[in-house]
Structure formats: structure tokens, C-alpha cells
Amino acid sequence: MLPYVALYEYIHKQVEHVMNQDESKQTIYDEYKNIVLSPQLTDKVFVEVMNNYFYDMGFINVSLKALKEEEKQVGFRVRATKNSLVVTEVIDDIRFVVGDEIKKLSGDVIDYCRKRYHRILGDTPYHREDWNHILTFQNSVDIERSNQEYHFDLRLFKQTNESSVSVYTKDDVPIVEFKGNITFSQAVEALYELSKIQSSNREMIFDLRNASFNKVNIAEFLLPYFYEIGSREKIDVSDMEIEIEREKHKMLYKKKLERYFKQSEEMNDQSFYQNLLDQPVGNWKFFDDKIIEIIGMSRFDCVTVMIDKDTEQAAEWLVDKVSPSKIVKTVGRPTKGNTTFNELVDEIIDQRFILTFPVENMKNIKYRDAIYPTELIEWSKRHAIIDLDIKFTIDNSC
Incomplete structure (x- = not known):
């Protein structure tokens, strides 16, 4: 087993790319290095010390936990x-x-x-x-x-970190609810289920109040469904200030996927998904020239996006990018407050700990304030009993 000071130095090297160097940060580093030299340290205490260290250094989305100890x-x-x-x-x-x-x-x-x-x-x-x-x-x-x-x-x-996507209707209003760190396939499944809903209502709700997915391809995949069908849009992503080149697309939404969704009523599940899998694999950057070009695919005239303090990472970034759409309104409370998210990875260290940290260079990124909703609904104890956000949205339809 490596000594705690060696683990501390290694972890610091893994995450220092997210830090702006200055004298105060060096002082914090030296103070915590003295702490981890203590002979009384245990794995449990080391985890707490490191997470305090990340907080004091201002590291965003960096955490440490024990490998074999269940949360x-x-x-x-x-x-x-x-x-x-x-x-x-x-x-x-x-x-x-x-x-x-x-x-x-x-x-x-x-x-x-x-x-x-x-x-x-x-x-x-x-x-x-x-x-x-x-x-x-x-x-x-x-x-x-x-x-x-x-x-x-x-x-x-x-602790069970299960993610889920639910598609249902309430008072003839279709609702898509995202919870946790959903996968790409769950996002595809959600839109497919949404395409099968027969509703005369031209309004729908995307519930992102508990959405915390951190994969950029999920946000990119969902973007067109918040813009008027057929409209051509260019989404500026220059605020991210990072070069992103990730794994190839397995599912491209573009025009081909748009056609599949329109035809979904005549297709069974097997043929629908086979068509998705048959799409060409894209060997291109997600954000060429820091611009995403999309074709609007929403079949609804009004899309309400519900947000809250637990809307974070790529989900929060998605809200930021769809808010300008003329068919979108946001309801709820301000989001987490870190619209510049990044892809996170888990690294096992010394077969004892799991370090979660961003892989992108974050030195030049300026963090923003939270995204504020169009309609602010203050949280109260009644929210625990009645979903006042959904009630307000349905009662005050577009």
C-alpha cells in the first residue's frame, strides 16, 4: 500500500489541470501535505481530508471515495x-x-x-x-x-445511484422526467416513447429538476427537441473554451433520425432500433468551430423545462442552450450554477480509492451563475406533498 503522502501527491498531479496557479493555492497544498503526513491517518479520514482539500482548492466535480466501502x-x-x-x-x-x-x-x-x-x-x-x-x-x-x-x-x-427516465401524461400533457446520470440509450428510449404518445395537446414538459447526466453527447442529442420542427439553428458553445474530441457517435440524430421518428408509428420496436444502429458512425468532433448545427425536431408548440438546484453538469448546460428557443419556457428554481461542465472519469488508485475528476483542461474557464427560470416558483413544504411545479405549468399552459 502506498503511503498517504504519495497518494496525495499523485492525486494532486491528476487534478491540477483544473486549477489556476497562485500563491494561495500553494499554501493550501503545503498545509494539506502536512496533514497527510500524520501517522494517525486512516483510509476513511484520508477520504474526508482529500474532499476538504478539493473544496478549499476550488476544484469543481472532483471527489474521492473508498473503493471497497459501499456508499x-x-x-x-x-x-x-x-x-x-x-x-x-x-x-x-x-x-x-x-x-x-x-x-x-x-x-x-x-x-x-x-x-x-x-x-x-x-x-x-x-x-x-x-x-x-x-x-x-x-x-x-x-x-x-x-x-x-x-x-x-x-x-x-x-446507496443506489440508479438513473431513470419516465414518459407519461398528466391532464393530456406529455411529460418526460429525467432522474440522475442517465445514459445515452435511456435518452433515445425516452424520445422514442414520447414519439408514440397520442396527445392533442401542443404543449409538453421536460422535467430536468433531478437531472445530473454528465455526457455531452446526451445534451447534444436532445437539443433539437427544444426547437421548432424544421428550423435550422446554430448553437454557440464558445463559452466552454475547451476543445472536445470524443468517441465516435453511435447514433446520429440529424435528418435520418428525424425521419425514423416520424415513421415510428408504422415501425415495430425491433425495426426502429435496427434503423438507429444502422446509422453511419460519425468520425467528427462534436463541436466543430465551437458551433453545433441542428435542425429543430419538436412537434410541440410549447416546451416547458422544469429546473431546480439539482439540475447540473450536462443537463444544466443543455438548459442554458435551449432557453433562447422561442418555444421554450423554464419553470422552477435556479440550477446548480456550473454551466461549464466537463466529462468526468473514475480512476482506481492503489486498489483502495476511486478518484472522480474532469479530463479536460479547465484553466481558462469562467464559471457562471445559476440559470434562472422564466417562472420562479419558490420551494415550500407543500412541494413535498404536491408537485406544485407541474400543477403551475398545466394550469398556466402556453
């Missing part, structure tokens, strides 16, 4: 208000109910915990904080439910 979660997800954490989703621990308000963590009120975990939470407003990781190292919670108070010891469950 854990507490069986439910929360969202912060000023004085409590509201349960928004129950995953495994059925003792909790959506809408429960957590008032204390391990006996401490939320305001005190907010100060204690400031390094993890950052300087973001409370309604944009992410407490789900912090919950994993708590012993217990005190909750309020229907004016009754309860105390629960927390349990840990295996």
Missing part, C-alpha cells in the same frame, strides 16, 4: 427550510413519511448544525443546501409530524 444513505431524502429539514422522498426507511420536518440532528437544532457543517454546505442559501450526505454521520433525528414529536435512531442503507 451509504439514510433511507430518505430531505430539503432544507430555515429551521428544519423536510423529508421529500422515502427510499428505504418506512418509519419516515414525506412531509416530516426534522428539527434536530443528534440532539442539535438545525441552525447550530448549519454552522457546524458550513464547510460542506458552503455559502449557499438554505433552500439550496444539500444535507443528504451530512445525515449519514448522524446518530438520530427529532421530527415533527402532524403536531406530534418523534425521535428516531438513524439507520444506514446501501
